[in-house]
Amino acid sequence: MREKGLSSEQLFSFLLAKKGEDLDHAHILSSMCTIPHPVAIRAHMEFMETNLGDPGLFPGTASLEKLLIERLGTLLHLPTACGYATTGGTESNIQALRMARQIAGKERPNVVIPESAHFSFKKACDILSLEMRTVSLDNEYRMNARAAEEKIDRNTCCLVGIAGTTEYGMVDPIADLAGVAKDLDIFFHVDAAFGGMVLPFLDHAPAFNFSLPGVSSIAIDPHKMGMSTIPAGVLLVRDRDALCSLMVDTPYLSIKQGYTLSGTRPGASVAGAVAVLEYEGIEGFRDIVAGCMKNMKRLTDGMETYGIERAITPDVNVATFTPVKVPPPWIVSWTRKGHLRIVCMPHVNADVVEKFLKDIGEHHA
Numbered sequence: 027m028r029e030k031g032l033s034s035e036q037l038f039s040f041l042l043a044k045k046g047e048d049l050d051h052a053h054i055l056s057s058m059c060t061i062p063h064p065v066a067i068r069a070h071m072e073f074m075e076t077n078l079g080d081p082g083l084f085p086g087t088a089s090l091e092k093l094l095i096e097r098l099g100t101l102l103h104l105p106t107a108c109g110y111a112t113t114g115g116t117e118s119n120i121q122a123l124r125m126a127r128q129i130a131g132k133e134r135p136n137v138v139i140p141e142s143a144h145f146s147f148k149k150a151c152d153i154l155s156l157e158m159r160t161v162s163l164d165n166e167y168r169m170n171a172r173a174a175e176e177k178i179d180r181n182t183c184c185l186v187g188i189a190g191t192t193e194y195g196m197v198d199p200i201a202d203l204a205g206v207a208k209d210l211d212i213f214f215h216v217d218a219a220f221g222g223m224v225l226p227f228l229d230h231a232p233a234f235n236f237s238l239p240g241v242s243s244i245a246i247d248p249h250k251m252g253m254s255t256i257p258a259g260v261l262l263v264r265d266r267d268a269l270c271s272l273m274v275d276t277p278y279l280s281i282k283q284g285y286t287l288s289g290t291r292p293g294a295s296v297a298g299a300v301a302v303l304e305y306e307g308i309e310g311f312r313d314i315v316a317g318c319m320k321n322m323k324r325l326t327d328g329m330e331t332y333g334i335e336r337a338i339t340p341d342v343n344v345a346t347f348t349p350v351k352v353p354p355p356w357i358v359s360w361t362r363k364g365h366l367r368i369v370c371m372p373h374v375n376a377d378v379v380e381k382f383l384k385d386i387g388e389h390h391a
């Protein structure tokens with residue numbers, strides 16, 4: 027540390043210069059995060075000092091977390107769902123697998139997950155010493171329920187399905203998988219970290235939520251399509267006993283037991299997440315999601331007029347294409363199979379799409 031501190035002027039000129047080195051969202055087409063909603067930013071600022079790790083000190087903020095769980099549980103067809111606000115999909119997925127492992131109590135537990143699963147499952151399996159069994163995908167990048175069933179044995183503690191895959195935006199056949207899990211009495215976790223805030227607002231979305239009796243838990247992230255501030259994830263659980271299998275004693279806190287992974291936890295981004303839900307409502311989110319889908323369609327049509335074909339027609343707003351050179355300053359990403367990937371987040375608006383298409387047109391010709 028410095029012996030003598032900086033003046034606030036020096037300090038902020040240093041900090042803002044660093045911020046200036048960051049890339050501009052106007053050209054970021056690769057991210058599953060977006061510019062936070064103005065009400066999320068305002069709410070976040072109001073709740074800076076709150077710590078949900080000691081909720082007895084912040085009962086008002088804690089009740090906002092409860093409201094967040096209730097709102098998202100209701101959105102996913104289980105108003106009585108329990109759960110808590112995590113730091114994002116990674117923590118939700120780790121905790122879901124931890125729950126499944128606790129409940130099953132197997133000596134050599136394994137989990138069955140699709141090849142398309144986010145790398146957070148690899149982390150979860152490493153931490154929890156779980157054998158990870160991956161199921162290959164069909165030609166539409168979805169996991170087949172029969173193929174998943176073949177990998178399940180008496181040591182399987184969890185089956186995982188993805189509702190909105192990171193790379194291709196596909197939804198696994200969640201209803202079929204839920205049926206398999208129900209028949210075999212296996213914990214079934216749905217990773218809807220991305221798709222959870224998209225699918226409920228689409229007209230013809232595949233089933234993926236708690237309306238399917240076999241679904242045990244769902245990860246859904248306000249800091250992705252929920253337009254909240256980072257970090258804001260949510261883990262929703264059907265059965266309170268399952269969640270309570272994660273309980274540890276927290277003797278000197280205002281609550282005597284806790285099931286969260288983090289200790290100190292931000293209330294600010296929880297307030298941010300609630301703010302967006304309350305401000306936009308179902309109507310607002312329908313418009314936001316419809317806008318993203320419309321922009322993705324325009325992008326896809328535009329690319330195809332240049333002969334750049336889509337890799338697949340996605341279920342949510344993740345567009346993928348046959349590879350093509352992309353000029354700077356555009357930031358895109360590439361799937362493991364080498365497809366060009368563009369996530370049509372709210373900041374990738376109609377204007378951005380037109381500018382991108384114009385640049386691609388000039389370079390591709």
Ligand code: 0PR
Pocket residue numbers: 056057058059113114115116117119144146188190191192217218219220247259
């Ligand atoms: N599950 C799914 C389906 C995901 O897509 C992601 C992240 C996670 C879980 C993990 O969520 P957290 O990152 O919140 O723990 N998907 C993006 C990815 O890894 C996250 C991301 C966001 C990446 C913004 C880049 C970026 O700029 O690709």
